[in-house]
Amino acid sequence: MDTPTVLIISDEPDFSRRVTARWQMERMVPTFTLLSGELWPRFAVDVFDVAIVGELRRDLLSVVLEPLHSTGQPIFCVCRNASVVQLVRERWPRVSILRHGDCVSETPWLDTLVLAATEAVHRSRAESRARCAELSCASLGRQATLGRYMLEMRHSLNNALTSVLGNSDLLLLEPGSLSAQSRAQIETIRNMTLRIHEIMQRFSSLEKEMNVVAQQAETDAGKSYAAIAGV
Numbered sequence: 001m002d003t004p005t006v007l008i009i010s011d012e013p014d015f016s017r018r019v020t021a022r023w024q025m026e027r028m029v030p031t032f033t034l035l036s037g038e039l040w041p042r043f044a045v046d047v048f049d050v051a052i053v054g055e056l057r058r059d060l061l062s063v064v065l066e067p068l069h070s071t072g073q074p075i076f077c078v079c080r081n082a083s084v085v086q087l088v089r090e091r092w093p094r095v096s097i098l099r100h101g102d103c104v105s106e107t108p109w110l111d112t113l114v115l116a117a118t119e120a121v122h123r124s125r126a127e128s129r130a131r132c133a134e135l136s137c138a139s140l141g142r143q144a145t146l147g148r149y150m151l152e153m154r155h156s157l158n159n160a161l162t163s164v165l166g167n168s169d170l171l172l173l174e175p176g177s178l179s180a181q182s183r184a185q186i187e188t189i190r191n192m193t194l195r196i197h198e199i200m201q202r203f204s205s206l207e208k209e210m211n212v213v214a215q216q217a218e219t220d221a222g223k224s225y226a227a228i229a230g231v
Helices: 013-023 058-071 082-091 107-172 180-230
Strands: 005-009 031-035 050-053 075-079 096-099
Touching: 005 013, 013 031, 013 107, 050 058, 050 107, 058 075, 058 082, 075 082, 075 107, 082 096, 096 107, 107 180
Parallel strands: 005 031, 005 050, 050 075, 075 096
Antiparallel strands: none
16 A cells, blocks of 8 residues: 655744654654645645644634645644634634643654554545445445346346347248348348357356355355364
């Protein structure tokens, strides 16, 4: 699977450096996309797994958080100002807020941020895989429905093919009543009818083979369960 992407947006040049440096200590290190608040509108990123927003000018909060909030992806906002915290909570409720003071050691909030963002990345990737699996299952379900319909209709189709084949044979039994061109066309119809019939026979053979495989799988599963129960 491709490497997850973490989007970091902040007006503080040192913020992105601290976050990425701390993340290098983890086992899973994502790809980082770093932007300032002013660059975001011009270089907006559509694909990311988690967004981290650091300190921004108040007038840029809406510019940055509004489009991020609409993506449905996890968002973390690191704030110092209490009024900014309140604003983010009221306007963008999906945003996870981490607050830190002007202390000398910023290790605690960095550890919390990286830990929470890492878990969010794992969850985002798992949800993405689940969505792909659901789409794949839906596609397989549609194909299975089409396959069942084809198997159910094979008898009707075979009856129609028998009629076409029988009538073409009857016409070919009277060579004098047909021109060379007409006879060639009827022979083509007859040959294509036989080919379609062979394809339908292959469908029936595949159904039998799949039923045998399914029955064998059920038998093997039953034996495994019995062995486990015996143990």
